[in-house]
Amino acid sequence: MQEDIDEYFSLAKESMDHSIEHLEKELSRISTGKANPKLVGGLLVDYYGSQTPMSQVANIAVADARTITIQPWEKTMIPPIERSIFEANLGVTPQNDGELVRISIPPLTEDRRRQLVKTAKEKGEEAKVSIRSVRKELMDGIKQAVKDGYPEDAGKRAEDEAQKLVKSYETKVDTHIEHKEGDILTI
CATH class of the missing domain: 3.30.1360.40 (Gyrase A; domain 2)
Structure with a gap:
C-alpha cells in the first residue's frame, strides 16, 4: 500500500514539474521590451x-x-x-x-506593459489550475487506497502532505509571475 502512495506522489511531482516547465516556456515568449532569442x-x-x-x-x-x-x-x-x-x-x-x-523589438507603452502583465498572470493561473487538477488525482488515489485498506490516519497524513506539496508548487508559480512582472515593468 505504501508503495502505491509513494508512486502517486512521484507521478504528482512529475506532473507538477511539467506544469512549471510549461509556465516557464510560456513566460519566456512574453516580450519584456528587450531582445531575447x-x-x-x-x-x-x-x-x-x-x-x-x-x-x-x-x-x-x-x-x-x-x-x-x-x-x-x-x-x-x-x-x-x-x-x-x-x-x-x-x-x-x-x-x-x-x-x-x-x-x-519596439519599446513598450504603459498600456502594453499592463496588458503583458495581465497575460503573464493568466498563464500563472493556468499553471495553478493544472497543479490543482494533479492534486485532485493525487487525493483520489489516496482516498482509494484508504478504501482498499490503507490506514485512515496515514491517509490523512498523506493528504496533508499532498496539500503542502501543492502549496509549494503554487508558491513557485507566484515567484515566476512576480519575476516576469518585474521584468515587464522595468523600463
Whole structure:
C-alpha cells in the first residue's frame, strides 16, 4: 500500500514539474521590451514539409538591446521564417535583407506593459489550475487506497502532505509571475 502512495506522489511531482516547465516556456515568449532569442527560438517553421523549431534551422542572436537577428542555414528558409513570425502574432515585424531576418523589438507603452502583465498572470493561473487538477488525482488515489485498506490516519497524513506539496508548487508559480512582472515593468 505504501508503495502505491509513494508512486502517486512521484507521478504528482512529475506532473507538477511539467506544469512549471510549461509556465516557464510560456513566460519566456512574453516580450519584456528587450531582445531575447527565446522569443522566437521555439517557433515552428515549415522546413521541407515538417514543422521544425526555428532554433534548428537558423542561428538566432541578439544584435543589440532591441534587435534579434535570425540567420538561416539556407537562404530559402527566409520566407518560411518570416511567415512563422507573422503567424505567431508577437507584435513585431520581421525585416529581411536577403541574408538574414531582423526583428526590432519596439519599446513598450504603459498600456502594453499592463496588458503583458495581465497575460503573464493568466498563464500563472493556468499553471495553478493544472497543479490543482494533479492534486485532485493525487487525493483520489489516496482516498482509494484508504478504501482498499490503507490506514485512515496515514491517509490523512498523506493528504496533508499532498496539500503542502501543492502549496509549494503554487508558491513557485507566484515567484515566476512576480519575476516576469518585474521584468515587464522595468523600463
